[in-house]
Amino acid sequence: MWNTVRAYFTNRKAGLQVARLLIENGIRLDASGRFFVGEVEVADVSLARAAGVDRRVVRDTALYILKDEGLRPIFENLRPAGSSLVGVASMLGYTVLKIKADSHRSGIIAGISKVLADHELLVRQALADDPDLYPEPALTLVIEGHVPAKAFEEIQQLPYVRSITIVR
Numbered sequence: 001m002w003n004t005v006r007a008y009f010t011n012r013k014a015g016l017q018v019a020r021l022l023i024e025n026g027i028r029l030d031a032s033g034r035f036f037v038g039e040v041e042v043a044d045v046s047l048a049r050a051a052g053v054d055r056r057v058v059r060d061t062a063l064y065i066l067k068d069e070g071l072r073p074i075f076e077n078l079r080p081a082g083s084s085l086v087g088v089a090s091m092l093g094y095t096v097l098k099i100k101a102d103s104h105r106s107g108i109i110a111g112i113s114k115v116l117a118d119h120e121l122l123v124r125q126a127l128a129d130d131p132d133l134y135p136e137p138a139l140t141l142v143i144e145g146h147v148p149a150k151a152f153e154e155i156q157q158l159p160y161v162r163s164i165t166i167v168r
Helices: 001-006 013-025 042-050 055-067 072-076 086-092 109-120 151-154
Strands: 035-039 041-043 094-101 124-128 139-144 161-167
Touching: 001 139, 013 042, 013 055, 013 086, 042 055, 055 072, 055 094, 086 094, 086 109, 094 109, 109 139, 109 161, 151 161
Parallel strands: none
Antiparallel strands: 035 041, 094 139, 094 161, 124 139
């Protein structure tokens, strides 16, 4: 998706920054040009600050998106993926694994999930970075309880796994 969106902004560098912020945060644009995270409206000035652009760039980008038949449906249908448990995992007794793998191979999530299931570990949340948006995409897993060393080793031995880190 990112490559498609980026192509629309070849001559709009600041607008591209706004578009990226919208995509990364699941911020949608409604038909009247207002921005929302879920049902919470987000002010142009807040988006501008976060994107590092002038608020007029945010408004111009909104109008540009609404006028374009290819962009409008993308941004009108964005939704946030939900709350990340990563920051509160240790308080809940969960373990967080950050796994970097070959993002062009299939079966990454399936293979890692099988290892975890074989060890009777419950995945509470899985967050996968889009390889088109992030130069070093990672799969972040929030797992109930402690991950035994054997499971950790088995994940490391999967052929597509480059690295695995326990996030503290």
